[in-house]
Amino acid sequence: LRGGAGHDEL
């Protein structure tokens, strides 16, 4: 799983 913080979608 990739870590959070960088959600670039809506």
Next chain:
Amino acid sequence: MNIFRLLGDVSHLLAIIILLLKIWKTRSCAGISGKSQLLFALTYTTRYLDLVTNFVSVYNTFMKVVFLAASYATIWLIYMKFRATYDQNHDTFRIEFLLLPVTILSLVANHEFTLIEILWTWSIYLEAVAILPQLFMVSKTGEAESITSHYLFALGSYRGLYILNWIYRYYMESYYDLIAIFAGILQTVLYCDFFYLYITKVLRGQRLQLPA
């Protein structure tokens, strides 16, 4: 940004505008589930908390602000301005049956155990099922106005297009987010029955009426 993501966002935006215009023009929110709209408002609120902590792009910020504003405007129309037209007797889905499992799942299956990340995860799981009160309402009354079905079709298509976007990003950018993918697939699957009725009935000019 790729074409699937852009089409998905446009479809999402279109859905929200269709709903707002429908309520505003007809001065009525008959057939619309206020509960689903409350769940969507909760979804945007908890997901877009990063609006103040994390800048992605002008496009990203703009869309987030539009979704939040439109969502709250919709709530205001349903619960305040056109309250008298709100079909409360048919909007009887018990949302605690959604909120409880969504809360537990977001505490268990998340990327990182921090407040903002858990709220993001909660919003992703909640969005996946937020339409259920609306679909329940349609099945309960046995019909939906054409404009309501256009709204549902645009809203359902949005996450379906996001799935294509995730497939694209997996291959082109080696990027994937299992939480979003899992919830997005569930969300799209929930619309399948509706999609079938929409294509076989509404697009052929008939009313969306469920068999008795």
